[in-house]
Amino acid sequence: MKLATWNVNSLKVRLPHLADWLAGQAPDIVCLQETKTEDHVFPRTQIEAAGYRALYTGQKTYNGVALLAKGKATDPVLTLPGFEDAQKRLLAATLDDVRVVCLYVPNGQSVGSDKYHYKLAWLDALVAWLAQELERHPRLAVLGDFNIAPEDRDVHDPTLWAGQVLVSPEERARFRALLELGLKDAFRLFDQPEGSYTWWDYRMGAFRRNLGLRIDHILLSPALAERCTACWIDTAPRRLPRPSDHAPVLAELEG
DNA sequence: ATGGCGCGCGCAGCGCGA
Numbered sequence: 032m033k034l035a036t037w038n039v040n041s042l043k044v045r046l047p048h049l050a051d052w053l054a055g056q057a058p059d060i061v062c063l064q065e066t067k068t069e070d071h072v073f074p075r076t077q078i079e080a081a082g083y084r085a086l087y088t089g090q091k092t093y094n095g096v097a098l099l100a101k102g103k104a105t106d107p108v109l110t111l112p113g114f115e116d117a118q119k120r121l122l123a124a125t126l127d128d129v130r131v132v133c134l135y136v137p138n139g140q141s142v143g144s145d146k147y148h149y150k151l152a153w154l155d156a157l158v159a160w161l162a163q164e165l166e167r168h169p170r171l172a173v174l175g176d177f178n179i180a181p182e183d184r185d186v187h188d189p190t191l192w193a194g195q196v197l198v199s200p201e202e203r204a205r206f207r208a209l210l211e212l213g214l215k216d217a218f219r220l221f222d223q224p225e226g227s228y229t230w231w232d233y234r235m236g237a238f239r240r241n242l243g244l245r246i247d248h249i250l251l252s253p254a255l256a257e258r259c260t261a262c263w264i265d266t267a268p269r270r271l272p273r274p275s276d277h278a279p280v281l282a283e284l285e286g
Numbered sequence: 287a288t289g290g291c292g293c294g295c296g297c298a299g300c301g302c303g304a
Contacts, residue, residue: 040292040293040303041292041293041294043294044292044293065293065303067293067294091294091295092293092294092295092301092302093294093301093302093303138302138303138304139304140302140303140304178303178304188287191287191288195304196304197304230304232287232288232291232303232304233290233291233292233293233303234287234288234289234290234291234292235287235288235290235291236287237287237291240287242287244304246304273292275292276291276292276303276304
């Protein structure tokens with residue numbers, strides 16, 4: 032089973048990239064973020080033509096998540112339980128024997144801002160809910176744009192970024208809390224090249240210069256981590272014309 | 287890197303992302 036996550040930064044604009052990428056990679060399950068697409072205009076026909084069923088919860092202009100899968104999804108959850116939120120940022124469902132959570136963690140804008148405090152509160156609610164979800168579903172995969180670079184090796188210039196949003200100690204503490212639930216950062220189960228990132232600013236030739244951050248992640252419960260044989264970042268879509276600023280992350284599970 | 291890009295909305299230029 033091949034799992035993937037990709038912040039597409041507008042599903043409408045990225046639909047051709049996505050269709051080509053689905054054909055090339057043939058993942059079984061794909062979590063999308065920043066679809067910026069209301070449900071009544073979701074491109075269901077094109078996604079089905081690509082061979083996938085879709086669950087989605089979206090809104091105009093901002094946010095929006097979708098879960099694409101070749102198989103049938105059951106027990107869907109469309110909001111973060113225990114957290115009042117007008118923003119469409121979370122989707123969960125069971126696919127085969129795996130519980131999949133797709134999330135788009137708030138960006139936080141700047142440390143100390145209202146959006147930053149919203150981000151921390153959202154993450155606190157996520158940690159609390161995932162603790163329960165792990166009890167119910169031992170085979171749990173959490174994929175998405177976490178908007179957190181967990182360690183300095185996930186940052187192209189840790190000195191420049193020190194204390195900033197996406198790397199601040201408070202945000203990293205929430206990420207560690209997810210690991211302390213037992214979830215494993217699938218990317219770090221394997222040796223990886225230095226300078227592995229999933230996001231690069233559109234400005235300043237950041238991608239060409241590899242000035243990036245690793246903020247998109249696949250977390251696996253112990254039972255799934257045991258089955259994980261590979262995890263990698265696919266930078267090919269970031270090289271295309273009109274790319275998303277994020278690259279997809281993929282993981283392969285045995286069985 | 288800190289103005290610089292790309293998106294949505296909507297028709298100018300701003301808010302937002304990270």
